[in-house]
Amino acid sequence: MNIFINKIKQYQFMFSELVKRDFNKRYKRSVLGILWSMIAPLFQLLVMSFVFDRVFGDTMEHYTIYMFAGQLMFNYFREATDNGMQSITSNAGIITKVNAPKYLFLISKIMAASINFLLTLVIFFIFVVAYRITITWKFLFIIFPIVCLFVLIVGTGLILSAMFVFFKDVQYLYDIFTLALMYFTAIFYDVKIFEGSIVAKLIYLNPVFVYINYLREIVLHNTIPSFTYHLYCVFYALFILRIGMWMYKKYNYMFLYYI
Structure with a gap:
């Protein structure tokens, strides 16, 4: 892990330029530009709220905030991993000419998605204030699941980007996977409706839902989860990251032959 961080520092200028390119590329020739990073999830929230609030809104306080929190984190995971999947193949022209760690291109994609996430997070807190939810010192702990999710995304990105180099079908399989994952992330429903069932256990095995x-x-609820819950968060993130690092090291030397 330290080697990864040191390499990013070594190629700091190149890395920062990659992040700028990946972020600006998304809004190139767009009239509203960066505002779309806030407008798009806002409209998605309004549509989902209009549909599902009629079903779950009466049984759950602050249902819109509940759903927004789920949508916010899941969309971040999906966008960052989707973009990261093709980070090596889409930068083949640079990779074949510049002797730089290939994971820099993955991390730059993830950082660009992270900027979008942080902008949407601002909208989320505006909604929190609008719904008159009291912001306390415990809100500082929100950083913890976000950092864990970032680590999980990096690990997942390492796995997907390595697999995509050799198997392009991974893209379509991952679309199906994320669709199924969304329904097992309890974005618009309360997991308590499945309490005690195998479905609830499967949902809690989903690290995205945990965060x-x-x-x-x-x-x-203005509640800090238990110490054990924190351990689960860290375990999921580091476990996936470890698998991703192993795959990257194992197949890294072969990438140039396939991109």
Whole structure:
């Protein structure tokens, strides 16, 4: 892990330029530009709220905030991993000419998605204030699940980007996977409706839900999860990161032959 960080520092200028390119590329020739990073999730929230609030709104306080928290974190995970998947192949022209760590291109994609996430997070807190939810010192702990999710995304990105070099079908399989994952992340429903069932256990095995639930506990219940819950968060993130680093090291030397 330290080697990864040191390499990013070594190629700091190149890395920063990659992040700028990846972020600006998304809004190139767009009239509203960066504002779309706030407008798009806002409209998605309004549509989902209009549909699902009629079903779950009466049984859950601050349902819109509950759903927004889930949508916010899940969209970040999906966008960052989707973009990171093709980070090596889409930068083949640079990779074949410049002797730089290939994971820099992955991290730059993730950082660009992270900027979008932080902008959307601002909208989220505006909603929190609008719904008159008291912001306390415990809100500082929101940083923890976000950092864990970032680490999880890096690990997932390392796995996907390595697989995509050799198997382009991964892109379509991952689309199906994220669709299924969304329904097992309890974005628009309360996991308590499945309490005691195998479905609830499967949902809690989903690391994205674990981080979403942490955020909801802080914002909606002003409660810091238990120490054991923190260990689960760290375990999921480091476990996936470790697998990703192993795959990257194992197949890194072969990338140039396939891109």
